[in-house]
Amino acid sequence: MPVLTLREAPPERLDFLAVNPLALSGLSQGDAERLVVGTTRRGLVLGDCFTVALDGSDTLTIAGGHERLDRVGAAMSEGAIRVEGDVGQRLGAGMAGGSLTVTGNAGPFAGSGATGGTIVIEGDAGDHAGGAVHAAKVGLDGATLVIRGSAGDYLGDSMRRGLIVVERAGAFAGARMIAGTIAAGTVGDHPGYGMRRGTLVVGGHGSLMPTFVETGALDLVYLRLLAKSLRPVSARHADLLANAPNGVPKRYSGDLATIGKGELWVAA
Amino acid sequence: MAEMTHLTLNGIPVEDTFAEAFDVAGTALIVTNDTARWAMIAATVMTGFATSVIGCGAEAGIDAELSPEETPDGRPGVRILLFGFEPNGLKDQLIKRVGQCILTCPGTAAYAGVDGPTKIKLGGAIRYFGDGFAVAKRLPDETGKLRRYWRIPVMDGEFLCEDFVRAVDGAVGGGNLLFLGRKHADTLKVAEIAVEAAAAVPGAILPFPGGIVRSGSKVGGRTKGMMASTNDAYCPTLKGRAGSRLPPECNVVLEIVIDALTSQGVSDSMRAALHAATEVGAAHGLVAVTAGNYGGNLGRHHYHLRDLLAKEA
Numbered sequence: 001m002p003v004l005t006l007r008e009a010p011p012e013r014l015d016f017l018a019v020n021p022l023a024l025s026g027l028s029q030g031d032a033e034r035l036v037v038g039t040t041r042r043g044l045v046l047g048d049c050f051t052v053a054l055d056g057s058d059t060l061t062i063a064g065g066h067e068r069l070d071r072v073g074a075a076m077s078e079g080a081i082r083v084e085g086d087v088g089q090r091l092g093a094g095m096a097g098g099s100l101t102v103t104g105n106a107g108p109f110a111g112s113g114a115t116g117g118t119i120v121i122e123g124d125a126g127d128h129a130g131g132a133v134h135a136a137k138v139g140l141d142g143a144t145l146v147i148r149g150s151a152g153d154y155l156g157d158s159m160r161r162g163l164i165v166v167e168r169a170g171a172f173a174g175a176r177m178i179a180g181t182i183a184a185g186t187v188g189d190h191p192g193y194g195m196r197r198g199t200l201v202v203g204g205h206g207s208l209m210p211t212f213v214e215t216g217a218l219d220l221v222y223l224r225l226l227a228k229s230l231r232p233v234s235a236r237h238a239d240l241l242a243n244a245p246n247g248v249p250k251r252y253s254g255d256l257a258t259i260g261k262g263e264l265w266v267a268a
Numbered sequence: 269m270a271e272m273t274h275l276t277l278n279g280i281p282v283e284d285t286f287a288e289a290f291d292v293a294g295t296a297l298i299v300t301n302d303t304a305r306w307a308m309i310a311a312t313v314m315t316g317f318a319t320s321v322i323g324c325g326a327e328a329g330i331d332a333e334l335s336p337e338e339t340p341d342g343r344p345g346v347r348i349l350l351f352g353f354e355p356n357g358l359k360d361q362l363i364k365r366v367g368q369c370i371l372t373c374p375g376t377a378a379y380a381g382v383d384g385p386t387k388i389k390l391g392g393a394i395r396y397f398g399d400g401f402a403v404a405k406r407l408p409d410e411t412g413k414l415r416r417y418w419r420i421p422v423m424d425g426e427f428l429c430e431d432f433v434r435a436v437d438g439a440v441g442g443g444n445l446l447f448l449g450r451k452h453a454d455t456l457k458v459a460e461i462a463v464e465a466a467a468a469v470p471g472a473i474l475p476f477p478g479g480i481v482r483s484g485s486k487v488g489g490r491t492k493g494m495m496a497s498t499n500d501a502y503c504p505t506l507k508g509r510a511g512s513r514l515p516p517e518c519n520v521v522l523e524i525v526i527d528a529l530t531s532q533g534v535s536d537s538m539r540a541a542l543h544a545a546t547e548v549g550a551a552h553g554l555v556a557v558t559a560g561n562y563g564g565n566l567g568r569h570h571y572h573l574r575d576l577l578a579k580e581a
Contacts, residue, residue, distance in 0.1 A: 161406060181405075197403055221300075221377045221428045222405065222419055224341040229407040261403050 006064030021079030114143035131157030294439025296381030329473025465544035
């Protein structure tokens, strides 16, 4: 298993776009150490901050993360990356496949534009997790993003497809959603702000916008399929639907300021 | 019957001939409901008026009842098989039947029931009933494969329907057996037992009423323009005329017709029916068993009764 071991805190933000199992598998030890990861004129290379040990396998471990490691696993298409520690912004951005695990916290824009694969953040995620970066049309675009801790505001902003499972999210979760699914233990104020389509499943929420209307406690067949698809990712979130405290979760339809084809299911 | 070469199974003469069957387009649909009763109501209605592809546009039947563990949404279900001449005709019938019989039936949802090379749009067509309010949702099934569903608002909530189903290659329609008997009630009993055995084969259905057809046909007729007309050779009231194939003691002929998703399914189903019928044949005055064909030039699939005499393939 190739291992990158952090020697000391990076002196600047690092861009890990080019550091993934597939890219490293074709490189010699020396070439890998000379990969440019710096983002200033200093020309920082991988070997400056990390001890590099390669063996050609498709699971890369980054032993010792840091909040300055940006774009870890970005655009990766296969293999696995495990980060023991924190990462910076845009974790797994544009990722197409494979799996990405972070044992610590992630910065903003985790999973932005990711079309496939699975991203697991065992700690907390910053704002805009699964959200669109500025000027981008879509956020999460088909991948699965699991956040075991809390996510910041604007979780899944403009997400287009895929699944986000989170324990707690801040305000404006699912804002401007185009489609897709977000399941959250709780969300903050104004969930689904400007959402067009898509599904939010929550255990609890902050204040709702007046452009969300209650459509009743509906026992739809769709909920069974959704719960079944959530169960392998998180049984607890599947139970928000399958074993809602009041039998059937309550449904709100919105955001009626847009085409209003989105929905918010509230288990409590 | 004098010219017939007879084989024997369980003491019943079996004519040494073959059933002639055709390549058809076939698909399967799973319908589910909150109760098995309502799933069966939906399936029964959808497979109504589907005895013959010539007159009904499709041949359809109920393949199996499914337990909640066997269906995509964990509710009781029924697997329906639908056959047509070609995929386009099948699509037309599928959309009409789902649109009129499944969409309308309280609580029912519809899913693709078989994998195959040809896509047939289903939910993607019926969604227009939703008048722009329908939404699609792509969710992984238990194998992780993404499947797309349409959720169409209806008055009891939503009609959930898979985006498309698939037609299989190699479906066969028209496997058959004819039971020549003495008394109507006895022969009907023999045919019923044969139907039960034939229908138990997975992926095979018998589209006629109760699986049995009394009006077997031949190609063409004496009236100009008739595509098919009564199989006069097997009509007891026409016994004794030139061309009659019935021995004097035979007073009734009933036929079973089998469609299946595979040729093996037709063959297995015919084999099961032949054995079940001949086992009870002696007690019910069964005179002989034969099969219908058109001389072998119309259908690609020939099921020789000689090959079905062994209990196992």
